[in-house]
Amino acid sequence: MGEMTESQRRWEAWSDAFSAVVGALPGQIEVPCPEGDGRPVRVAFVVDPEDRVGVGYAWCDGERVGIFLTRMKAPDGVPTLPVDASDEELAAMVPEDIDFLPRPRTADHGQDTT
Numbered sequence: 001m002g003e004m005t006e007s008q009r010r011w012e013a014w015s016d017a018f019s020a021v022v023g024a025l026p027g028q029i030e031v032p033c034p035e036g037d038g039r040p041v042r043v044a045f046v047v048d049p050e051d052r053v054g055v056g057y058a059w060c061d062g063e064r065v066g067i068f069l070t071r072m073k074a075p076d077g078v079p080t081l082p083v084d085a086s087d088e089e090l091a092a093m094v095p096e097d098i099d100f101l102p103r104p105r106t107a108d109h110g111q112d113t114t
């Protein structure tokens with residue numbers, strides 16, 4: 001294992017910011033985006049309405065970048081989209097032009113952390 005690469009650090013910073021926002025939900029807190037423009041991190045969830053598990057998105061409206069996490073549970077009281085939402089419904093919640101950063105590999109031997 002070497003040191004974290006720049007892309008890993010960037011992704012981890014986004015993951016930390018995402019966690020901070022999610023931890024406060026359904027309360028609203030402003031977590032500045034890790035890219036440095038000071039705008040708040042935005043989040044949205046596209047989930048199975050039954051168990052509220054699905055994909056969580058976090059992004060910045062300034063730099064138009066973010067991350068997404070799968071198998072994530074949307075906190076209670078937070079608006080979500082169903083997994084079968086239309087493209088229009090999705091685009092209304094998650095901007096279509098966000099550049100979602102690929103999740104960097106964190107283990108050298110392909111270990112899955114799930």
Ligand SMILES: [Zn+2]
Pocket residue numbers: 033034035036037038039060061062063
């Ligand atoms: Zn930003």
